[in-house]
Amino acid sequence: MAIEELSDGSGLSVKAVAALLHVDSSFVSVQSKMLEQRDLIQRSRCMEDRRIMLLSLTDKAIRRLKPLIPTRARLQESIRGDLDGPALLQLSNILSALRDRMRKETALVATGE
Structure with a gap:
């Protein structure tokens, strides 16, 4: 799609x-x-x-x-x-930032830091 x-x-x-x-x-x-x-x-x-x-x-x-x-x-x-365009964009940005932080923390844990 x-x-x-x-x-x-x-x-x-x-x-x-x-x-x-x-x-x-x-x-x-x-x-x-x-x-x-x-x-x-x-x-x-x-x-x-x-x-x-x-x-x-x-x-x-x-x-x-x-x-x-x-x-x-x-x-x-x-x-x-009820989410409009700006609210969806804000939610998307928050989720992307959260994903990035999780990747970073996962990498730190994997390296033993």
Whole structure:
């Protein structure tokens, strides 16, 4: 869904998808290859920088996702509740800062500090 919503039509980079999902790029790369085998994602090289792999949905994937759009919209509305755009941004920033602190503290514990 992120690829469909955020792509400008030319695809979304593996790095961008990984950042959106808060996962490692290697995870997205492996998963995208499996989705490509199922004809749900198309992988192509960026013309400006051949090192960058772009992901886009196939027509098959778009057809499968289309019936889910109303349900997804209802879920998002229910989850957001009374939170408007600025409140969601503030919450996102707080959660990101918390995640970063947790990573830092986890690394310190792992090194015995």
